[in-house]
Amino acid sequence: MSQNSETKAKYGSIFLGNPKNLEKDGYDSTGGNVDYDPAFECTGGSTDPADKQCPFQLQSDDAMGHGLTGWEGRLLHMNLPSYRDPLCPRTLKYLFTKAKRPFDIRVRVLQQNVPNEDPGCLEEYCKMMEDLRRENGGGGTTAQGGPEGDECPHADQVFIHAIHAKDAAGPTYARGLLGADIRKAYDENVLSPQDFCLSTDSHMDFEPEWDQRMVEMWDQAENEYAVLSTYVADVAQLGLNLNGVHEVPHLCMVMFTSQVRTHATKCARNLSKPKLTNAIWGAGLSFSKCHAELKVPVDPHTPGIFDGEEFNRAARFWTYGYDIYTPNRVWILHDYPGSQHNPKTSGWGHGSFSNADLKNAFYRLNTILDVPGGEKNYEKGLALKRSKYGLGDRRSLDQLIQFSGIDLRHKKVTIDGKNRCGNLQWVPFTENPKGVNYIPKFDDITEEPLDLPYEKTSVWYDPRVDGVGAGMVARRTIGSEEEDPAESEGERAAAAKAAHEEHRAEAEKLAGSSLHEEHAALAAALLEAEGGDGSGGRVLYSREGGFNRDAISNVAAAAIKAEEGGVHIFPPLLRGAPGLGIPKGRFFSSTIKMTKHGVEHLPVPIKLSVLAMVLGLCFAIIASGGVRQKRRAESRKSG
Numbered sequence: 001m002s003q004n005s006e007t008k009a010k011y012g013s014i015f016l017g018n019p020k021n022l023e024k025d026g027y028d029s030t031g032g033n034v035d036y037d038p039a040f041e042c043t044g045g046s047t048d049p050a051d052k053q054c055p056f057q058l059q060s061d062d063a064m065g066h067g068l069t070g071w072e073g074r075l076l077h078m079n080l081p082s083y084r085d086p087l088c089p090r091t092l093k094y095l096f097t098k099a100k101r102p103f104d105i106r107v108r109v110l111q112q113n114v115p116n117e118d119p120g121c122l123e124e125y126c127k128m129m130e131d132l133r134r135e136n137g138g139g140g141t142t143a144q145g146g147p148e149g150d151e152c153p154h155a156d157q158v159f160i161h162a163i164h165a166k167d168a169a170g171p172t173y174a175r176g177l178l179g180a181d182i183r184k185a186y187d188e189n190v191l192s193p194q195d196f197c198l199s200t201d202s203h204m205d206f207e208p209e210w211d212q213r214m215v216e217m218w219d220q221a222e223n224e225y226a227v228l229s230t231y232v233a234d235v236a237q238l239g240l241n242l243n244g245v246h247e248v249p250h251l252c253m254v255m256f257t258s259q260v261r262t263h264a265t266k267c268a269r270n271l272s273k274p275k276l277t278n279a280i281w282g283a284g285l286s287f288s289k290c291h292a293e294l295k296v297p298v299d300p301h302t303p304g305i306f307d308g309e310e311f312n313r314a315a316r317f318w319t320y321g322y323d324i325y326t327p328n329r330v331w332i333l334h335d336y337p338g339s340q341h342n343p344k345t346s347g348w349g350h351g352s353f354s355n356a357d358l359k360n361a362f363y364r365l366n367t368i369l370d371v372p373g374g375e376k377n378y379e380k381g382l383a384l385k386r387s388k389y390g391l392g393d394r395r396s397l398d399q400l401i402q403f404s405g406i407d408l409r410h411k412k413v414t415i416d417g418k419n420r421c422g423n424l425q426w427v428p429f430t431e432n433p434k435g436v437n438y439i440p441k442f443d444d445i446t447e448e449p450l451d452l453p454y455e456k457t458s459v460w461y462d463p464r465v466d467g468v469g470a471g472m473v474a475r476r477t478i479g480s481e482e483e484d485p486a487e488s489e490g491e492r493a494a495a496a497k498a499a500h501e502e503h504r505a506e507a508e509k510l511a512g513s514s515l516h517e518e519h520a521a522l523a524a525a526l527l528e529a530e531g532g533d534g535s536g537g538r539v540l541y542s543r544e545g546g547f548n549r550d551a552i553s554n555v556a557a558a559a560i561k562a563e564e565g566g567v568h569i570f571p572p573l574l575r576g577a578p579g580l581g582i583p584k585g586r587f588f589s590s591t592i593k594m595t596k597h598g599v600e601h602l603p604v605p606i607k608l609s610v611l612a613m614v615l616g617l618c619f620a621i622i623a624s625g626g627v628r629q630k631r632r633a634e635s636r637k638s639g
Contacts, residue, residue: 011036012036012268012272012328013035013268014035014036014266015032015266015267015421016033017029017421018031019032022419025264026417027419029419034422036272040424041055041425042425053428055226056223056436057222057224058224058436062224062436064194066194070215070219071101071212071215074194074195075196076104076195076197076198076211077106077107077195078105078107078108078197078198079179079181079198079293080109080178080201081110081201082121083202083346084118084344085339085342086118087203088124088202089125089127090125091203091204091205092121092158094205095206096142096153096154097132098206098208099142099209099210100209100211100212101211102142102154106157106185107157108182109121109159109202110161110175110177111162112162112163112164112167113162113165114164118165120160121158121160121202122152122160131145132144132146133145142154161178161181163177168352169303169304170303170304172299172300173300176297176298176300179297179298182197182297183294183297194290194291195289196214196287197290197293199283199286199287200286200332203339204232204334205332205333207330207331207332210332214331217328221274223325225292225321225436226323227281227322227325228274228287229281229324229325229327230248230285230327231262231284232332234333235333235335235338237333238333243269246269247267247269249265249267250267250277251266251280251326252277252421253280253421256413257307258362259311259362259366260307260308260311260312260369260406261310262281262310262311263413271326271328272328273328274326275328276325276424276426277325277326278403278424279314279317281310281313281324283310284334288322292322294439295320296316296320296322296392297388299364299389301361303353303357303358303361304353305362308362311369311406312368312369315400316368316391318400319391319393319395320391321429363375364384367384368384368385368390369408371408371409372410383448387448388448388449393454393460394429394432394457395459403420403427430457432457453465453467454466
């Protein structure tokens with residue numbers, strides 16, 4: 001939508017890229033700048049009010065006693081992974097002394113040091129605060145080094161998780177351990193899903209009142225599921241309005257190396273509010289409500305991963321319903337020279353992980369995103385996607401591919417040549433019925449989901465498993481790692497062939513009309529179940545009303561009773577096959593709710609059972625009719 005200069009000044013602009021570079025990468029875009037249109041995120045450019053769909057905002061029922069905006073009563077939790085970083089103590093000093101509300105900040109540091117060789121982050125911070133008090137003639141506020149007599153201000157708000165540097169295994173492993181610490185704090189009720197969480201690095205600097213400004217900027221997104229993230233500016237820009245237009249880094253493109261890597265950072269200028277991105281996340285800055293950190297913890301099973309970390313987590317955030325936004329102002333800055341020129345801080349690549357560990361990490365990332373090189377067995381891949389560190393269930397992977405524009409399945413940076421760095425429309429989803437603060441449950445050992453069956457708004461919902469008669473059809477789960485796909489496929493084919501032969505033999509047996517008396521007994525049982533002579537009984541099925549639940553249950557119970565009496569009703573595959581037998585006590589439970597009518601909505605075992613019963617009745621009626629006709633003919637002949 002075209003805008004005049006007044007509107008442009010109000011909302012800002014976005015740089016789409018250099019035309020030559022875009023053409024080289026396969027984009028049709030002419031590049032250049034485009035005016036930012038915040039309304040587009042809700043309308044998609046439509047002027048029809050019916051087309052307006054905006055992100056979810058916090059409702060009073062989910063606020064947990066807090067305000068709908070701001071952070072009064074809330075805490076700010078920070079995660080700082082630190083690998084032998086001498087700048088970690090200075091980061092603590094800056095974040096506390098420049099904060100507006102330092103007493104409401106909690107910091108967790110994953111300290112990966114060599115003992116007696118690397119300075120401790122907290123210990124050195126305390127020394128810096130002592131020096132600051134001395135410089136300010138005895139101290140006072142936090143910004144002055146703290147009050148006199150307080151040896152280390154805010155030390156009780158810093159939690160050090162220390163491991164030996166030799167046990168380090170890369171940034172995802174470190175962030176994964178911090179994620180476990182966040183979860184522990186939640187379980188101990190010292191962290192609320194409505195608190196704010198910030199994940200950043202251990203070599204940062206901050207603008208004055210950065211904490212208040214980050215919360216206010218997050219509120220501007222007007223999205224309870226917002227995650228502010230980007231590659232933050234260098235500390236050399238501290239206190240500056242870059243280029244006089246509040247220029248900020250904007251992530252919107254990737255490249256493929258061994259994994260998906262964030263690439264070709266663009267910029268935005270004078271943005272009036274955080275800008276919705278195409279699900280591109282940067283690990284150096286991630287600011288959100290803590291329910292995002294709790295639902296989407298970093299995968300600790302990916303040692304040695306650098307490329308691939310960011311888009312993997314972006315995909316998981318997005319499929320859980322979260323949206324990534326480019327911050328419209330820079331309040332937190334990164335010391336690139338100080339961190340990158342220190343050989344110690346990059347030594348994690350020689351940590352405690354093997355080539356096999358790295359290979360497995362690639363396998364996990366590829367499988368979750370459908371990138372070539374992942375699990376080839378569909379069922380195993382699906383199980384990993386649904387696991388604790390897999391995808392969310394609010395949006396699908398197919399939706400992500402369309403929204404991001406990245407062709408994951410063919411390792412291409414674009415699926416259609418369209419540049420998605422500009423204005424984007426928010427993708428609607430259905431919130432979890434349990435609310436935004438609900439944290440999904442997973443098994444601590446297997447990491448399989450425990451919130452089963454899936455409810456209908458979940459993208460994992462399968463009516464055959466989670467719908468009517470949930471539990472009747474087993475949910476397939478991941479097999480053993482040692483399973484040979486070719487061998488297991490052969491076993492399945494052999495089993496299918498044997499079952500087919502057994503069904504065919506059963507059909508021939510039925511066709512031989514040798515079961516008349518058995519089916520006559522069944523017909524009597526069915527007639528009794530339906531209400532005696534049928535004159536006042538309950539109808540099993542009608543076009544208007546569908547299946548009668550209670551009648552079906554009684555008829556099916558009669559069928560089981562007949563089976564126990566020697567009348568063979570169910571096909572052999574359902575009757576006697578190990579592991580596939582009918583789970584009595586659940587199959588005919590009177591608590592089954594029929595939310596849809598028609599045979600096509602019944603679970604497969606019920607369909608087979610009903611079909612077998614109907615066929616049996618038909619044979620019984622035909623056979624009994626034949627006998628009566630034969631007797632009449634003999635009677636007339638004898639007469």
